[in-house]
Amino acid sequence: MDSASSTPVRKPRHGDELVCDVDGYDRRGWAVGRAVDPQGRAYRVRLRGAVPGDRVRVAVVRRRGERIDGTSVGHLARGPDLVESRCRHFGTCGGCSFQDLAYGAQLAAAHAAVTQALALHGLEASVDAVLGDPEPWHYRNKMEFTFAARRWIEAGEPEGVDADFALGLHVPGRHDKVMDVEECVIAFGEAQGIVRDARDLAREAGLAPWNLRDHTGLLRHLVLRKASHSDQILAYLVTSTEAATLVDPFAQRLCAHQPAITTFVQGINTRPASVAVGERDRVLTGPGFITERLAGLDLRISPTSFFQTNTRQAELLARLVREEALVGGSSPECVFDLCSGGGVLSLLLASSAGRVVGFEIVPSAVADALANARRNGIDNVEFVEGDVARELPAHAGGPPPDVCVVDPPRAGMHADVVRALGKLAPRRIVFVACDLAASGGDVAALVAAGWSLARVRPIDLFPHTPHVECVLTLER
Incomplete structure (x- = not known):
């Protein structure tokens, strides 16, 4: 036997290069595609910095069986939906995966x-077209x-x-490590200046x-929130200790530089x-909260407290939930x-229901919910504070609900x-x-239970x- 033919042909290793044809994305926003090695073996490749339709030369970072993680070392052809990204940090920060892909x-x-996530859990249903944001920039x-x-x-910064x-x-x-953010094209407009001044003042x-x-x-952290309706801005500075003699002057100076901040906590x-x-x-300044108007409610x-990060689309989401909960009038x-x-959803449904009961584990969110009910003069709603997995079974012996709205964390519901x-x-x-691939198992369990x-x-x-985000309606 020829000694060359008896030598095992190795599979791709770290540093080897392959040509990949990109055909989609995975659930985490990585581009995925197909590559074939010189022996004709096919691999699924995952990489950053590519869009569907691209043909990319990929350097292998790691291989697990027939799956490869790689990095792009050059484009041989570009896909038809490629567009120029707007942010100088795109490709480094990771906050946006698809800035270089046309919005359609x-x-x-x-x-x-969504279709793939349903199939993953053995679910079948017609999926409506995705409702896009008419203004998909500076929405957060x-x-x-x-x-x-x-x-x-x-890359490109000078040495030293x-x-x-x-x-x-x-x-x-x-x-x-953290990357200094000099601009962000999905954050609300004032955020960029507040972050810049906070960085400079803290260093000074x-x-x-x-x-x-x-x-x-x-x-430790600086959280910025803006109410689109009132233009109020909340700055939340998280520190390791109180250190009032250091923090209070910093807060005063930042608010003086950025008068759009209406409350500092x-x-x-x-x-x-x-x-x-914070524990x-x-x-430090202002009332400690901001007020927003959504779907006719003052909040x-x-x-x-939890509030959807895209106010315009949150209003649309609330309308969809209301439509599905009150189908047929x-x-x-x-x-x-x-x-x-x-x-928000409890109060929105209260006008068309005899009674609404909300269940929530976060005390500050419950406090907000009760305050929001008072602000809007709604008295046929109550809120139960505690772990839903513990509190809901305790209510199973009372008058049963006609409708349940479920908006669980990303990982889904407790069994x-x-x-x-x-x-x-x-x-x-x-x-x-908010992540159908993760919470679809809950939906499948409900289908198995008779819905x-x-x-x-x-x-x-x-x-x-x-x-x-998906609004799924289950009936029995």
Whole structure:
């Protein structure tokens, strides 16, 4: 036998190059495609920096079986939906995956992702067209920025630049470093100037940024929220200690430089976990919250309460939920709203229902919901504070709801909640899924318990990202 032919032909290794034809995206926004090695073996390739229709030369980073993670080293052809990205940080920060893809193509990709997520869980239903945002730029009403003692150096920066202070966003896959954000084309307009001044003033005052490795420093996060209707802006500074003699002058100076800030709140988080939520809060200026108007409701939004980050599309989402909950003009006697947040959906449904009960685990969100009910003069709604998995079964013995609205966290519902819904047996469930691939298992469990999936209505709340919201209607 020829010795050359008896030598095993190896599979691609780190650093090898292949040609990949990109045909779509995965659920995390990575471009995916097909590549064939010199021996004719086919691989599925995942990479950044490409759009469907591209032909890309890819360097192998890692291989697992027939799947390859790679990095683009050159484009041989570009797809028909390629557009020029608007942000100088695109490709580094990771906040947007699809800025270089035409918006219509983004919506088509979102529709395909919803269809694939349903199939993943064995679900069948007609999927409506994705409802896009008519203005898909500067739509975010909330941005969470991180302080860090180690700054990510971007390509093109000169050698020797300062790298010991950053205020911005994490680079994908690097939780130890933060990239200074100089612009963001999806954040509300004033955010850029506030972040710039906060960074400069903190450095001038010698305030130490949080070290993500050894858990030292004062400044941890800066969360900015804007109410589109009232133009009020809330700044929420999360620090490791109270340090009032340092924080209070900083807050005063920042508000003087940025008079659009209507309230400034400090949150103190002494724990190592990098979360932008304080164990306790101090209101330094203003009322400690902002007010928004949505679907005819006047709403209070505090630093940590849940509110959809795209106000315009949130109003559309609320309308879709209301339409599905009240299909045919029905007026349910009782509606349960699970994971009710600040009470938006509960209050919106109260005008057409005899009674609404909202369930929510976050105390500040419940406080907002109760305040919102008072602000709007709505008295046929109540809010139960606590873990839905524990509180819902406790209500299963009372008058059953006609309709349940479910808006769970990204990972979906606890199994106890699914079982409790089975005992409550509402005739209709309106399920709001922010990640159908993750929470589709809950929908499948409800279908197995006797409901049928009647309609799927996707809506793009987060343009230029792989996330797509869905309103799913289940009937029995």
